[in-house]
Amino acid sequence: MTARDSGFVINYTGDTSNFNEDLSNSLKAAESSNDYLKFSMSSLSCTANGTDGNLNIDVGATYLTTAQQEAYVNAVVTRALVSIITPGMTDFQKEKAIHTWVIKTVSYDYTLANHSAYAALVAPHKTACQGYSLLMYKMLRQAGITTRIVSGTLNGEAHAWNKVNIGGNWYNVDATNDDGANTTRFYNVTDSVLRQHGFAW
Incomplete structure (x- = not known):
């Protein structure tokens, strides 16, 4: 899925009475291990056929980006990090450099048409909150945070x-x-601060 495969088949040889639970647990485990992949997916579908102990599960997936677009994201992120991260920086300093780079590079897409990190990195460099968080995730992870x-x-x-x-x-x-006012109003704040400003999760 990280290679943006649109479809693949899983052969399930377990007890079909546990199939739904096993499939659900497997998908949840995959999602929880990679937020970037989870939030880059547009849709996921599964259909199964076969007999007890031998099910073929056809998995179909669509994504916000193609494999080629993700390669571009990776290249731009690598170049950006080389230019803003210097030896000896603390994790806090790296995070601040990344945050500053993102809010200076990206603008909010008020049409809500773009939601990917790729959209944030190609002209006109506009994306919605999902794209901001995907780009931050990608850069922070690559910086070791x-x-x-x-x-x-x-x-x-x-x-x-x-x-x-x-x-x-x-x-x-x-x-x-933080981007709209180019500030750090919501930078490294606690859960309680977010709740005071109308955030919920």
Whole structure:
């Protein structure tokens, strides 16, 4: 799926009475291990046929980006990190450099037509909150910083942002909302601060 395969087949040889639970658990495990993949998927479908102990599961998936577009994202992210990360930087300094680079490079897509990191990195460099958090995730991970993507709401509207773990502590980072005013209002804030501003998850 990381290679943007549109379809593949899984052969299931277990007890079919456990099939739904096993499939659900497998998909959840895959999602929880890779937020970038999870939030880059547009749809996922599964159909099964066969007999007890020998099921063929046809999995179909669509994505926000192609494999070629992801290769471009990876190349741009690598170049950007080389230019903004210097030897001896702490994780906090790396995170700040990435946050600053993202909000200076990307603009919010008010049409809500673009949701990918790729859209953020090609002209006119516009994406929605999902794209901001995907790009932050990709850059932070490549810089060696543990991060997750949070899917929730802001004032009742769907919204996505990041959490980072530095020094054993989790912080919230919302590059989307920091971008408009070019600030750090929602940079490394606690859950309680987000809730005070209408975030929910």
